[in-house]
Amino acid sequence: MIPASFDYLTADSVEQAIGLLKQHGDEAKLLAGGHSLLPMMKLRLARPNVLIDLRNVAGMRGIKTTARGLEIGALTTHAAVAQSTEVSAYAPLLAEAAAAVGDVQVRHCGTLGGSAAHADAAADEPAALLALEAQFEIAGASGVRTVAARDFFVDMFTTALGPNDVLTAVILPRAFPASAYAKLPHPASHYPVVGAACALAVSGGSIEGARIAITGVGSVPFRATHVEGLLAGIPVHDRKKMESLCAEAARGVEARSDAYAGAEYRVAMADVMAARAVLAAAERAR
Amino acid sequence: MAFTSMMGARVTRREDPRLITGRSTYVDDVKLVGTTYAAFVRSPFAHAKITRIDVSAAKASPGVLAAFTADDMRNVGDVPTAPQIEGLKVPKHPPLARGRVAYAGEPVVAVIAETPAAARDAADLVEVEYEELPAVVDLERAVAGAPYVHDEFGTNIAFTMEINGGDTESAFKNAAVTVSERLLNQRLAPVSIEPRGMVAHWEPGPQHLTLWSSTQIPHLLRTQMAVALGIPEHRVRSIAPEVGGGFGSKLDVYAEEIVAAFASRALDRPVKYVETRSESFMATVHGRDQIDLVEIAADRDGRISGLKVKILANLGAYHQLLTPAIPTLTALMVPGAYDIKNVAVTLHGLFTTEVPTDAYRGAGRPEATYLIERAIDLLAAKLGMDPAEVRRRNLIKKEQFPYASAVGLTYDTGDYHAAFEKALQLAGYDALRKEQEHGRSEGRLLGIGLSSYVEVCGMGPSSALPAPGWGSATVRMEPTGRVTVMTGASPHGQGEETTFAQMVSDRLGVPIDDVVVLHGDSAIVQYGIGTFGSRSTAVDGAALYRALDTVREKAMKIAAHQMEANVGDLEFKNGKIAVKGNPEKAMSIGEVAFAAFRGLNLPPDVEPGLEATRRFEPPNFVYPFGTHVCVVEIERATGAVKVLKYVAVDDCGNIINPMIVEGQIHGGIAQGLSQALYEEIVYDENGQLTNGSLLQYAVPHAGQLPMYELDRTVTPTDVNPMGIKGVGEAGTIGATPAVVNAVVDALAPFGIVNMDMPCKPERVWRVMSGHDGETNEKAAKS
Numbered sequence A: 001m002i003p004a005s006f007d008y009l010t011a012d013s014v015e016q017a018i019g020l021l022k023q024h025g026d027e028a029k030l031l032a033g034g035h036s037l038l039p040m041m042k043l044r045l046a047r048p049n050v051l052i053d054l055r056n057v058a059g060m061r062g063i064k065t066t067a068r069g070l071e072i073g074a075l076t077t078h079a080a081v082a083q084s085t086e087v088s089a090y091a092p093l094l095a096e097a098a099a100a101v102g103d104v105q106v107r108h109c110g111t112l113g114g115s116a117a118h119a120d121a122a123a124d125e126p127a128a129l130l131a132l133e134a135q136f137e138i139a140g141a142s143g144v145r146t147v148a149a150r151d152f153f154v155d156m157f158t159t160a161l162g163p164n165d166v167l168t169a170v171i172l173p174r175a176f177p178a179s180a181y182a183k184l185p186h187p188a189s190h191y192p193v194v195g196a197a198c199a200l201a202v203s204g205g206s207i208e209g210a211r212i213a214i215t216g217v218g219s220v221p222f223r224a225t226h227v228e229g230l231l232a233g234i235p236v237h238d239r240k241k242m243e244s245l246c247a248e249a250a251r252g253v254e255a256r257s258d259a260y261a262g263a264e265y266r267v268a269m270a271d272v273m274a275a276r277a278v279l280a281a282a283e284r285a286r
Numbered sequence B: 001m002a003f004t005s006m007m008g009a010r011v012t013r014r015e016d017p018r019l020i021t022g023r024s025t026y027v028d029d030v031k032l033v034g035t036t037y038a039a040f041v042r043s044p045f046a047h048a049k050i051t052r053i054d055v056s057a058a059k060a061s062p063g064v065l066a067a068f069t070a071d072d073m074r075n076v077g078d079v080p081t082a083p084q085i086e087g088l089k090v091p092k093h094p095p096l097a098r099g100r101v102a103y104a105g106e107p108v109v110a111v112i113a114e115t116p117a118a119a120r121d122a123a124d125l126v127e128v129e130y131e132e133l134p135a136v137v138d139l140e141r142a143v144a145g146a147p148y149v150h151d152e153f154g155t156n157i158a159f160t161m162e163i164n165g166g167d168t169e170s171a172f173k174n175a176a177v178t179v180s181e182r183l184l185n186q187r188l189a190p191v192s193i194e195p196r197g198m199v200a201h202w203e204p205g206p207q208h209l210t211l212w213s214s215t216q217i218p219h220l221l222r223t224q225m226a227v228a229l230g231i232p233e234h235r236v237r238s239i240a241p242e243v244g245g246g247f248g249s250k251l252d253v254y255a256e257e258i259v260a261a262f263a264s265r266a267l268d269r270p271v272k273y274v275e276t277r278s279e280s281f282m283a284t285v286h287g288r289d290q291i292d293l294v295e296i297a298a299d300r301d302g303r304i305s306g307l308k309v310k311i312l313a314n315l316g317a318y319h320q321l322l323t324p325a326i327p328t329l330t331a332l333m334v335p336g337a338y339d340i341k342n343v344a345v346t347l348h349g350l351f352t353t354e355v356p357t358d359a360y361r362g363a364g365r366p367e368a369t370y371l372i373e374r375a376i377d378l379l380a381a382k383l384g385m386d387p388a389e390v391r392r393r394n395l396i397k398k399e400q401f402p403y404a405s406a407v408g409l410t411y412d413t414g415d416y417h418a419a420f421e422k423a424l425q426l427a428g429y430d431a432l433r434k435e436q437e438h439g440r441s442e443g444r445l446l447g448i449g450l451s452s453y454v455e456v457c458g459m460g461p462s463s464a465l466p467a468p469g470w471g472s473a474t475v476r477m478e479p480t481g482r483v484t485v486m487t488g489a490s491p492h493g494q495g496e497e498t499t500f501a502q503m504v505s506d507r508l509g510v511p512i513d514d515v516v517v518l519h520g521d522s523a524i525v526q527y528g529i530g531t532f533g534s535r536s537t538a539v540d541g542a543a544l545y546r547a548l549d550t551v552r553e554k555a556m557k558i559a560a561h562q563m564e565a566n567v568g569d570l571e572f573k574n575g576k577i578a579v580k581g582n583p584e585k586a587m588s589i590g591e592v593a594f595a596a597f598r599g600l601n602l603p604p605d606v607e608p609g610l611e612a613t614r615r616f617e618p619p620n621f622v623y624p625f626g627t628h629v630c631v632v633e634i635e636r637a638t639g640a641v642k643v644l645k646y647v648a649v650d651d652c653g654n655i656i657n658p659m660i661v662e663g664q665i666h667g668g669i670a671q672g673l674s675q676a677l678y679e680e681i682v683y684d685e686n687g688q689l690t691n692g693s694l695l696q697y698a699v700p701h702a703g704q705l706p707m708y709e710l711d712r713t714v715t716p717t718d719v720n721p722m723g724i725k726g727v728g729e730a731g732t733i734g735a736t737p738a739v740v741n742a743v744v745d746a747l748a749p750f751g752i753v754n755m756d757m758p759c760k761p762e763r764v765w766r767v768m769s770g771h772d773g774e775t776n777e778k779a780a781k782s
Helices: A014-027 A037-042 A078-083 A085-090 A092-099 A104-109 A112-118 A124-131 A225-231 A239-245 A263-285 B016-020 B056-060 B116-123 B139-144 B168-173 B218-229 B255-267 B277-283 B325-333 B365-383 B387-394 B416-427 B429-441 B496-508 B536-562 B589-598 B658-677 B730-746 B761-768 B776-781
Strands: A007-010 A028-031 A050-053 A063-066 A069-073 A135-140 A143-148 A153-155 A166-172 A179-185 A192-203 A206-215 B036-042 B048-054 B064-068 B107-113 B127-132 B157-165 B177-188 B197-203 B208-213 B236-239 B271-274 B287-298 B304-316 B342-351 B445-454 B471-477 B483-487 B515-518 B570-573 B576-579 B582-588 B611-616 B625-634 B641-651 B709-712 B752-754
Touching: A014 A028, A014 A050, A014 A135, A014 A166, A028 A037, A063 A085, A069 A085, A078 A085, A078 A092, A078 A104, A078 A112, A085 A092, A092 A124, A092 A179, A092 A192, A092 A263, A112 A124, A112 A166, A124 A179, A124 A192, A124 A206, A179 A263, A192 A263, A206 A225, A206 A263, A225 A239, A239 A263, A263 B761, B036 B116, B036 B255, B036 B277, B048 B107, B056 B064, B056 B116, B064 B116, B064 B255, B107 B116, B107 B255, B139 B304, B139 B342, B157 B325, B168 B287, B168 B304, B168 B342, B177 B365, B177 B752, B197 B255, B208 B218, B208 B255, B218 B236, B218 B255, B255 B271, B287 B325, B287 B365, B304 B325, B304 B365, B325 B342, B325 B365, B365 B387, B365 B445, B365 B730, B365 B752, B387 B416, B387 B445, B416 B429, B416 B445, B416 B625, B416 B641, B416 B709, B429 B445, B445 B730, B471 B496, B471 B536, B471 B589, B483 B496, B483 B536, B496 B515, B496 B536, B536 B570, B536 B576, B536 B589, B536 B611, B576 B589, B582 B589, B625 B730, B641 B658, B641 B730, B658 B709, B658 B730, B730 B752
Parallel strands: A007 A050, A028 A050, B036 B271, B208 B236, B304 B342, B483 B515, B641 B709
Antiparallel strands: A063 A069, A069 A166, A135 A143, A135 A166, A179 A192, A192 A206, B036 B107, B048 B127, B064 B107, B157 B342, B177 B287, B197 B208, B197 B271, B287 B304, B445 B625, B471 B483, B471 B611, B570 B576, B576 B582, B625 B641
16 A cells, blocks of 8 residues: 655745646645545556645634534544534534544544535535535635535546645635434445435425435436425424435436446435434424 | 362453454564565466576566576475375475476566665566466366376376265165265465564675565475475574464465565565565465265155365465465365265366465365265255254264264264254244244345354374374473463464463462563574464364473482472462362462472472473364354345354364453454455456456455354363364354355245355345246256
């Protein structure tokens, strides 16, 4: 488990990181918590010539409430997200998804931004961020921009991040106290075989709008828009109704298949996990 | 057995503080001046001809000292294999592939460099050209004919073994009912926490090789290395430092060990190699991997009259040390704990283009137990009987021991019904069945699984094994009264530093802290056979028991002389040798030891020193047994299996340390349960390992395992002087069928009678959704 040789650089600021990316081009990779990139390098599946460590970059860590919503620095660890009382109150879904990542050691090294930027097809937090309609703050050579979650996750291991971009923060514009995450974990990796994130807007005891994101089924987390539509207007106490409407959550999605779980099973489990997430979220609205 | 206070005491393991705080030395901690590092280029193909190897770029890479191929090692012997099975086909197995490869991961080139990174980088520069040959991965096709793994044999059948006990044909002809099933016992990876590692150090001055290896068999390794490399055995020293688990996978001699020693001698430098986890998955032996066709004949009351088993055993590409012997243990144990007079077994050991299989915790017996325990449940389903009742009617009775099994073994001692009834009682079996019935009416999928196993272990006698079947021990009283024990066992987690010290403390009356147990170094310890097959306490422990007897006898003689008394007037009590009825006149064992060391006033026929080396060869194996009860609930929506309750009543004879016995059973159940629910090695049709990493191969976390409720019965063996059987593998052997029987029982409302392992959620879900799975209807036709 020895990676190919590489140069190790550290950036003290976002600007410096962008500068180093420009200087080294395709050869360079940004290093956050290292819990996805380093294993791939050790297996020599990734062979960057230059690693730019972001750990000393000021201002990219931590959780704060601003006029834009709840802002979470990209270098904030899964553990910090999971344990944050602010996150738990504002969007319990994200705290649950962060708590469901890996194991204790992984959660204390791996970062929210790293997980999002890596965009594994079966990661927990990207689904949560998609359901919460997070905004991704990206610093690039031409300045800072924000990208909506639905545009951020492009494909497996592919995001809206350009070659000279740094993901600096994730912004949750709206609180979803009625939100929850459900997953069927892989017995070895504990990645979700299928995970479902649900954020409900509730008004007068009924669902005003549901946002459901599914991970593990397609090459990228997706919104179960068809189920979302059906749930509008349903009373949050009508568990049977809500459960029955979570059918075909993965409609229209080309499902993945591997030695552990086939496509058909993943599609079926999307419904089961979606229903669990919806019911748990609805429970929080009562 | 004349044991006193220390025997049966829950002494905490003395070796644990250093192990769990990392203050100990594993192979990778051995750091010698001038060490070089090996990296291996491994075959990416399951089966191929090697048409060209070019190591020039690797040799020119910075820090590289050498790049060896099979051509460089022409004078080195093959990777050794021990079993002497009639008609066994033994393929050539050079340490580095010569001309062809037969599994993905087979070592082809070894690069030696100044650092591990330089070696790894250079290995990437080696060019090997292959001409692919067809992979052989399907056992049922492999047994039928071409393509062959080894063309020179014109078959994939390495050996066939037939056992016929009684008259099976008549039993089946006259049977009121028969059931049959095809059972898969999937391939598993041993996954010890420390992967294989070795440091080979050739010293040109004394012409001496020292090999540190993460091995279970340091002395056997030494002999085999001497033979393979042509180095006189007395110039080879083998050391097993701390070994982080083995489970049978380190009961072996590996190509990499031979290459490292060869390279050290070629370069006059120490050579270290520690495999990565990925390499461990692809190149360390695997376990299990059989297809078992089982048929049972019985009367309407569920009394079994006949058993037919056909075993297709996947040996992999080559024979490692014990590869072909493992499935023969399956063949010998197919009747399990049941009184079945007519048994016919056909075993085919088959070559495939996969990494060799070899011993893995249980080694052949889990497969036997699985097939008979599943078959009992199939019979119960067919007859509509409670599976507990079918077991009760067929278990061998207490008065039948020693019991001659239909396949030719003699089970030493047992009271199978006692353990069985105790387990049912502890589990609350009748109440569980009521709860299950009630649960089903509410749509809950509860299952109760039983497994009544017997296993064969305590490996000896020599005549029954491909290796020596004896154990050895030395007890040395030091001048200061402390005791040094050298055991021929090679503990790597089993706790003999504690249990053997308890024996010494008990027999010599010294505090346990005055005893040290040394092992695993051929320059310090007399020849030992190592630790495997649940043999250490039953065999090497018995040798220690004998050595302690010899020391006691000599101590009595010396004490009698010194105290001017007759030996017959002395008693050995509480660490003192005293004149009976006159406790004032006494010597401690320490005082006797000093007198023996000082050499003054010894009896004329007694040599100085107080030390004994003894060996023990058991006249038979030992046969631990027990009954496990598992309760599961299946989640309808996902197919996830949750273990609600796990009860195990095991009988391993007399016990030295209950805490260590329980620990062994806990770990054993964890591995057995894990085969039932989580683990499987998957090769694709091209012979590529698809899940060779801990991201994919599911070794369970603590949270994926239940709490265990344990109890025991105690039926001593008469095979050794302590009445002790083995316990290292019992949990693994008992657990797998108990869990699968529970899962199948839970699925009974769906008409299910069998399910392949692992019972992972998708598989269970598919069965419930009617996608596949075998039903009663199919079983009824058979």
